[in-house]
Amino acid sequence: MADSFLIEKCKQNDRKAQLELYRKYCDGMFIVASRYLKDGAAAEDALQEAFIKAFQKLDQFKGDVTFGAWLKRIVINKCLDIIKARKMEVQSLDDGVLHIAEGEGDWDIGEQVTMDEVYHAIDSLPENYRVVVKLFLMEGYDHQEISEILGITESASRTNLHRGKLKLKQTLKHLEYGTGY
Template sequence: MTGETDAQLVARVRRGERAAAEALAQRWLRACRAVALAVTRDEADADDVCQDAFVNAIQRIDDCRNPERFGPWLMQIARNRGHDHLRARARPVLSLEGMEIESGAVSPQREAERDDERTRLLAAMDELTEERREVLLLHDLEGWTHREIAERMGLPPGTVRSHLHHARRRMRTLLPELEEGEE
């Protein structure tokens, strides 16, 4: 990945350099998807929302008033697109279609167990507020620090820590088997 700052990449995108847009996409794809998943609660929808957010951001790159904060700007576009997507559907639906299962040599029984685990996990995450889901996904799935999440979401770091604590506590309550597997 390029060592350029977001502001440098945005400047290159504004000059029409496709490679710079690809570098931004590569840098922010996982985080954008995590935000979209926190809003939509559906992997296929999150993929669609994330792609739509990237296309929209690149098309409107001149609207990015603070290029060094491209990431937070993109995350806000993803949040808005996710909410638009949910409104258009009129009701959020949990779908397991399109989820990828790693390892081609999985037994049908193990695949069914994974589907069941995935269903329970997504249902439990559905019990969290959108903000707590987003913090949990960005921290535990993407490995972002409290400070990075706070900057990206516009929250104080203490609030991020609190959201993470409460999200984890709620997940442990809803999925007690997660604690057993950590021992």
């Protein structure tokens, strides 16, 4: 069934349509939630809460993006809310001290490094760097969007991305030369 038809049925509180829409998107959205919340149960809880919120706010879905993209943003925001609720300690940044000139094309890594090693290295970053790196690289958000999502300045987003990138390169360099973590 097409998403638009299912969405219209869901707006009328059709439980079968809600279940079908849930089944269509739950696996992919669980993967998204798992990128942010390492605990499978927490990712599952975030997913359930995101779907509940999506069904409650379905009248706000205008169709200017795909339903999947709209739902993904809700899932990510729910995960970030959970991270914030855990009283994530974020290193404060003095915006005036460091201004990063972004070179977005300098993410090259050695040929010997596998994608699994890259994902593991990203997961090993400190929380504030990891979240910004994932939002930027994996989800494709720009610094303005990241700043709005996380409630930080664009400069802080750039700085966290830059510092995360440096830590990643350092970690991956050790892997490339066989010195391990």
